[in-house]
Amino acid sequence: MLIRIQGGRVVDPTDGRDAVGDVWIENGRIVAPSERTPDRTVDATGCVVMAGGVEVHSHIAGGNVVMSRLLLPDLYVSESAPNGHPFAHAGGSGSWVGANYAKMGYTTAVEPALPPSNALATHLELADIPLLDRGALAVLGNDDHLLQILRDGEGKNAVRDLVAHTLSHARGLGVKCINAGGASAFKDGVLKLSLDDEIPVYGLSTRKIMTALLDAVEEIGVPHPLHVHCNNLGLPGADDSFVATLDAAEGRRIHFAHAQFYAYGAVDKENPLTGGFRSAAERITEAMEAHPNATFDVGQVVFGQTVTISLDILRQFAGRKGANPKKWVLTAGDAEGGGVVPFLYKPRGGVSSLQWAIGLELMLLSKDPERTILTTDHPNGGVFTEYPRIIHLLMSREEREKEIATLPAVVGERSSLPTIEREYSLSEIAQLTRSGPAKLLGLTDRGHLRVGAKADVAVYRDSPDRTAMFSRAKLVLKDGETIVEDGEITTWRFGRTLELDVEADAAIVRRSEAYLQDRFGQGLDSFAVPDAAFPETENFEDVACRA
C-alpha cells in the first residue's frame, strides 16, 4: 500500500528538513515521492511530521519493575478498558507502557537493565509490551565470573569473549555497567565507592572494570556504546564522578545514564555530603563539549510521587533512608539484584526544584541535542508520560518562567535556569527524541524520515500548547501501519525485540557452562532465552554489529 502524508511540516534534522512537504510510505518503509496515485492520503495540513520517538533508557520490564508494582500497588491507577484493548488501562502494566508511549508518537523503547541471570523473564515481559519495538541492555560489571577474569589478569580477549557470550545469551542490544563493582563491594560491606576505590576480594576498581568493558564493547563492535551508570549517583559532588569517568574513557565511546543525577556540585567542598549541592550543569556541559566521544541521557525530574528502580544496590541501600512512603525492597541478587525505593519529588520542595532545574539546564545548555537524550529515567525521575510537558518547557521560555515563579528561590541561586533564554526548535526536539537516541543505539533504520527508513512516523497537530500537541499524536504509524489516531490506539499489534547479532566463541561457551554449573548447579540452559519461549510471535529481530 502506497501512503502519502501530505502537506505537513516535515521535521527531520538528519536531512536538514524543516518545511511543508510530503512523506511517502510503501511496504513499511519511507520511499521517494511517487508518480503513482497513493492508496491512502493523509492530510497533514497544520501538522508536524516527525519520525517515531526512540526511548533509550526507561525501566519498563524486569524483576525490579515487577517488584515496584508489588511494593506500590497504588502508584498507577487502573481504569476500565474498552473491549479489545487488553490491559491497556491497567496502570503500570506492559500494555499501559506500550499504549502510552505510542500515544506520544514513540515507536521504540529500550529497557536499560537486562540482568543476564534473569534474562528470560525480562524478555517475556518486554514481549508483552505492545505497539513498540523493544530492546534491552545486558548488565555486566558486578558478576563474579567477569571479576575473576579481571582479577586474574586474563587479558582483553578473555573479557571480550565473556562479554560477547553474555550479550548473545541474554539477547541484549547493548551492554550497560551499573556502578561497576559497587554491588559486589556492597555485599562485602562497602557503603561508598568512587572510581579508584578498591573492590574488596578482587583488588579491582570501578575504573578497571569499566575500562575493560569499554574495550570489549569496541572490540565486539556493539553499535551502542557502553551505557554507564557512574559511582555516587545523587550525591553532592557526583559531578566529580561524572567528569572522572568521562576522563577514564580516554576517548572511547561512552554513554552516561541519567546525567542530571550527577550534575550536583558540592556547595561545601570540605564537607561535600552535608553542605548541599548546586547545579554542575555548566561543568558537565563543558566536559561534554570537550569529549565528542560521549553522550548522555538526562534523567529529568518530575514533581510528584514515584518509585526509584535501580540495580545500583549500594546507592539504593543508602537511599532507603529517604524512602517515601517508608518501605523499600533490596535484593542481593546473583550479580547486582536491585533496589526499589519509593520517592516523592516534593512539589515546590527546595531539593526537588533544584533537581528539576538542573535537568532542564543540561538540555538547554547543550550545543548538541543529538548527544543529549530526553529521558526521565522512568520511573526514577518521574513517569515517561511527562515528556510532552518537558518538551513544552524546553520550547517556551515563557512556560518555564511561569513554572519557576512558583518555585523556591534556590532555583535561581543554585542553577542558571532562570537566566537561560534559549527555546528549543522542533528540529532540536527531533534530535533530542528521535535522531539522537536512534544514532546512539546504532539503529540506522529509524529516528529519521529519509528514504529506506522504517515507516515509524508521528504526526502532531501543531499548537503552541506543546504539552497537548505531544501528548496525543494525531496519527502514529509503526512499520507503515496506523496504530494511533487522534491520541487513541486503533490497532493492537506487536513490534519486535531488537537483539544484537553477535557470535560467541566456542571456548567461552564451554568455560561458562562449567563455571555456572559449579556456582549454580545449573548451566547455560537455565539462563537461556529460546525462541520457543515466545510461542505466539516471532519475537526477535537482529541488529548487526559495527563493521
Next chain:
Amino acid sequence: MAAWVKGNAADKDAAVDAAATLLATAHTPVFAGLSAELAAIRAAYRLADRIGASLDPVAGDGLYAELGTIATGGALTTTAPETLGRADTVLVIGNRPWDGDLVAEIAKSKPVRGRAAGEERSVLSLGGPANGASRHVAYGVGNASLDVAIGHLRAFVRGNLAGEDAFGDLAKRLAAAKFGVVLFDAGEIGDAGTEMLLGLLKDLAETTRFFALPLADPFQGRAVTQLSAWTTGQAPRVGFGRHLPEHDPWCFDSDRQVAAGEVDAALWLSSLPSPRPNWLGSLPTVAIVGEGSADARPETAEIVITVGVPGSSIGGSVWNERRGVIGYVPASGQATADTAADVIADIAKKIEQKGASC
C-alpha cells in the same frame, strides 16, 4: 489429548465448545489453580479479562504472607546460589525449610565468594525440628509461636532486651555475620512473622549484610505473580468483574467465593501437579489438566481436557526454584501434545464466535 464432557469421552472440538458455553454463560466465573507453564497462565489472564473472571493461583498462604509484607514494608532478599556462595551465617526458621535439600547443602558447604570465602559457615535454627540431621546450633522457641519468637529475637538485636538468654546469644551471632541469610517459609511463620522478620532484617542491615531467602511455593505462584504484575499492574489475586483489574486477595479467594455461593462456574488450570480444590466435583468446572496425571479422568470435573506437561510432553517457561527465576524447560522428547495455552485460546475464540456479551 483426551477430553470428557459430563463423563463421556469427547473430541477436542466438542470439549472446547462445551467449555466455551459453560464459561460464556457464567455470571461470575473463577479461574483457579494456575499451576502451569507461563504461556498457559498468560492465556488464562487474557480469557479472564475477556469474560470478567477472577483469578486465584493455588500457590497458597506463603505467597500472600510475602506479598502482604512487601506491600506494607518491602523486602530484603537474596538468592539460594548467593546463600551457598557467600553466607557465613544462615538462620533457618521453623520446620518447613528442613523438608527440602537446601539446608543440608548449606550445612555441608562453606562460602566461596566475598569477604567470608573460606571461613566455616555457622548454621543456626530457630524453632526447627532439631533432629540432628544437619550440623547446626538449635534455638528452641518453647511454647511461643514463631512470630512471637522472631519478635523476641528482634528485641535482642535492637538492644531492647539484653542478657545471657539464649536469644541474646543468637542475636550476637546474627550481628557478627559478614553475609547472613534467614531461610524460612512465609506460609509457616504467617503474615505477622513475615513482617516481624523483615523488621529484624532491617535492624541487622544497619550494621551488617543480612538477607531473607523465602522458600517458593511448588505451584508456580512466583511465576504467576510476575506475569500478573506485568499484565495487570497488580499481584494476584485479581478480578476482572468490572472490566478493570482489581487486586483483592480476600475477595477473590476462590475457596471463599465458592463457599459463599458467589461463583457459578470455574476453570481449573493444572498442567503441572497441584492439589485439587474440593469444589471441583460440585461446581460446573472446566478442568485443564496434565495428560497422564491423576486428574486426567472423566470424574474430575464436568468438562475435562488433558494437555501437555511442560518439561515432558511440551516445552514451557516455569519457575526454577534453585535459581529463583523463570526458566525454559524443553520437552523431554518430541513435543506433540496440545498445550494448555492453545486450548484456552481456542476456548476464547469459540466464546468470541458465540458473541457472548460481557
